[in-house]
Amino acid sequence: MNKIFFAGLVCSCTALTSATSLADYKNPLLSAEMRAEDLLTRMTLTEKVGQMCQYVGIEHIKKSEKYLTLEEMQSGDAHGMYPNLHSSKMPDLIRRGEIGSFLHVVDPKEANQLQQYASESRMGIPLIIGIDAIHGNGLVNGSTIYPSPLTMASSWNLDLVRQANIETAIEMRANGAQWTFTPNIDIARDPRWGRVGETFGEDTFLVSEMGVAVIEGLQQGDFIGDQKVLANAKHFVAGGEPINGLNLSPMDVSLRSLKQDHFPPFKRAVDAGVFSFMAAHNEVNGVPAHANRFLFTEVLREDWGFEGFVVSDWMDIERLNGLHRVAENQTEAVYQAVDAGLDMHMHGPNFLKPLVNLVKQGRISEARINAAVKPILIAKFRLGLFEKAQVNADAASDIMFNANHQQTALELARQGIVLLKNDQLLPLAAGQKIFVTGPNANNHTLMGDWVFKQPEENIITVVEGLKAVAKPSTSIDYFDLGEQIKTLDPKLFVEAAERAKAADVAIVVVGSNALRYDRKGKTAGENVARSTINLYGEQLALVQAIHASGTPTVVVLINSRPLAEPWLVDNVDALIEAWEPGALGGQALAEIIFGEVNPSGKLPITIPRSVGHLQAIYNHKPSTYVRRYVDAPTKNLYEFGDGLSYTEFTYSRPTLSASRITEDESTRLSVTVTNSGDRAGDEVVQLYIRDNVSRVTRPVKELKGFQRIHLKAKQSQKITFDITPDTLAYYDLDMNWRVEPGTFTLMVGSSSRKSDLKKITLKVKP
Numbered sequence: 001m002n003k004i005f006f007a008g009l010v011c012s013c014t015a016l017t018s019a020t021s022l023a024d025y026k027n028p029l030l031s032a033e034m035r036a037e038d039l040l041t042r043m044t045l046t047e048k049v050g051q052m053c054q055y056v057g058i059e060h061i062k063k064s065e066k067y068l069t070l071e072e073m074q075s076g077d078a079h080g081m082y083p084n085l086h087s088s089k090m091p092d093l094i095r096r097g098e099i100g101s102f103l104h105v106v107d108p109k110e111a112n113q114l115q116q117y118a119s120e121s122r123m124g125i126p127l128i129i130g131i132d133a134i135h136g137n138g139l140v141n142g143s144t145i146y147p148s149p150l151t152m153a154s155s156w157n158l159d160l161v162r163q164a165n166i167e168t169a170i171e172m173r174a175n176g177a178q179w180t181f182t183p184n185i186d187i188a189r190d191p192r193w194g195r196v197g198e199t200f201g202e203d204t205f206l207v208s209e210m211g212v213a214v215i216e217g218l219q220q221g222d223f224i225g226d227q228k229v230l231a232n233a234k235h236f237v238a239g240g241e242p243i244n245g246l247n248l249s250p251m252d253v254s255l256r257s258l259k260q261d262h263f264p265p266f267k268r269a270v271d272a273g274v275f276s277f278m279a280a281h282n283e284v285n286g287v288p289a290h291a292n293r294f295l296f297t298e299v300l301r302e303d304w305g306f307e308g309f310v311v312s313d314w315m316d317i318e319r320l321n322g323l324h325r326v327a328e329n330q331t332e333a334v335y336q337a338v339d340a341g342l343d344m345h346m347h348g349p350n351f352l353k354p355l356v357n358l359v360k361q362g363r364i365s366e367a368r369i370n371a372a373v374k375p376i377l378i379a380k381f382r383l384g385l386f387e388k389a390q391v392n393a394d395a396a397s398d399i400m401f402n403a404n405h406q407q408t409a410l411e412l413a414r415q416g417i418v419l420l421k422n423d424q425l426l427p428l429a430a431g432q433k434i435f436v437t438g439p440n441a442n443n444h445t446l447m448g449d450w451v452f453k454q455p456e457e458n459i460i461t462v463v464e465g466l467k468a469v470a471k472p473s474t475s476i477d478y479f480d481l482g483e484q485i486k487t488l489d490p491k492l493f494v495e496a497a498e499r500a501k502a503a504d505v506a507i508v509v510v511g512s513n514a515l516r517y518d519r520k521g522k523t524a525g526e527n528v529a530r531s532t533i534n535l536y537g538e539q540l541a542l543v544q545a546i547h548a549s550g551t552p553t554v555v556v557l558i559n560s561r562p563l564a565e566p567w568l569v570d571n572v573d574a575l576i577e578a579w580e581p582g583a584l585g586g587q588a589l590a591e592i593i594f595g596e597v598n599p600s601g602k603l604p605i606t607i608p609r610s611v612g613h614l615q616a617i618y619n620h621k622p623s624t625y626v627r628r629y630v631d632a633p634t635k636n637l638y639e640f641g642d643g644l645s646y647t648e649f650t651y652s653r654p655t656l657s658a659s660r661i662t663e664d665e666s667t668r669l670s671v672t673v674t675n676s677g678d679r680a681g682d683e684v685v686q687l688y689i690r691d692n693v694s695r696v697t698r699p700v701k702e703l704k705g706f707q708r709i710h711l712k713a714k715q716s717q718k719i720t721f722d723i724t725p726d727t728l729a730y731y732d733l734d735m736n737w738r739v740e741p742g743t744f745t746l747m748v749g750s751s752s753r754k755s756d757l758k759k760i761t762l763k764v765k766p
């Protein structure tokens, strides 16, 4: 017999014998569910509870230990280090099986080291490593930084958002992380709130669609394998409408609003298979989300059938005692959280012992612990971690920020930037002298929040983009008056205005700064709320000085939430809301300014006139604007869905396949959209409904569909929308989800503005 063949035979027989003698949980041929069940039977109570414990990475703790005093550490919980637990003790905790997960691990070598410790534990259960990869894996150096979620939402392009998240998953896995705390599907109804930029805006339907696209991209179904990651629907629920606009402050919201406005994106996330949830910092109607049984047991598991696991937000179980005062002490806090339905503690040592004791005392059943741990183990099996937890740390840099990923980031920026005003100034013709200034013109704020410092060469600032895209005959004169919004010096404005005067066009780049590594300079981002929502500091004075020079002025906003500055709208010649277009945003912006790309982004959020005009949402109730303000116009500056183009789109009268239907029937709306201008462009066709008479009041408009299309000059396309019972239904007087007979106005067009919408009536017979 051929020796090689014989050797092969022996090997495969041995493999077969050892596969059958393997413990079930070690057998990769069995399902993740079967393996998890088997493993659970072999674990001690402490090992099980260990799986429910998350910690920040050892390097993160070490950094905090190095830079923080004991007092600083004890005065806040934002830094991620533990009083009484030195980083040197961590390896042993992991080896004892008392940690199941980490977050804030930003180096694949560290991830490998942590997994190595875990493999030395009695059961050798790998760790699941989570990170905030909100728009790219931005906390890791060298990642692709995609546009912020609000910018993504402005593209209304679900395919691109899905693709960006497929790529994010690949970059994460290359760095040893398998779980991202995204999508943030909070409904952002208060622009004072610092986190608006990391949401998909104010509309339940758009947020739901975006959330599903993110989940589909990250998890790609079952997340089996080593290229996909676990997604996380957060924050459950209603934190996007906090009183005062301050992060973490209470939410008092009716059950009706919870059900119709805040729950739907989360329900859709569950239907899309999202495998983890995060509780919101805030209380909901008097009960902190972290102790809210109604939310996490009744709604999430019992009504919606969620089968994954729930993680707490940063130290929020501790806050049940320390802040909300609903628990006497940490043990009671842990009891309330686990009893409510939370399965994992973010983060630190104050969880394992209290929970083990609660089980020993019989207050929490071991069945509850098994129910919490099983999905955590299932996730680890599906992610392939039991077979391979280590990554090739040297390969990560080739995978990150590769040419394909850059292309997606750039395309999303092109499609997400919104042109708000254009008095025939844009696009700029070649051969002009262009003056550029402003604090955000040449800095990195265009990356947005949830990003640590990135290599200079990976970022294209606005100035760099303009220089790269401008034709040789165009000159760019950049005046650097400092890159910090907060410390702008008005003395420099005089010189800036003089230089602007000598130019054909001026571009002023202002806005906000959400860079979390720039602690002093930040004016937006997590925990950075504002009591006003106009341009911060001296920025308006800068724009006014440049405008007074008489040179036609373009204002570019690099910012993360609606900015209420009526003067800009009334005075400047062109206004671009670029949001936070990501690391390549400067190029996309320049392509739009010079007309190489036709602007096509549409606002996913209303822009109010002032902070006093809040709440400003397009889907308000019929009585909201019956009365007017005496001291200011009542109208918003810009409406939801607004966004200009260099070409023009016209809409035919919509038609219906059936204009009279019964409550359980569907119909189809058709409309023909024509690009009547002379250049190709994208349009976002939006469908809204109004229930003309309903027993419970309904919004004056509700977005129910959208399609992004590309049309060449003079090209037309027929667009259809299916109008199903779900499109028309609402929660009636008895809180039943149903279609009430009567008439509905269906509206289709290029924004939520009345003047942009074509209407047709649909009758629903009893």
Ligand code: BGC
Pocket: 103, 132, 181, 234, 281, 313, 314
């Ligand atoms: C935020 C979460 C985030 C977590 C971990 C918290 O402060 O609210 O959204 O996922 O930190 O970084």
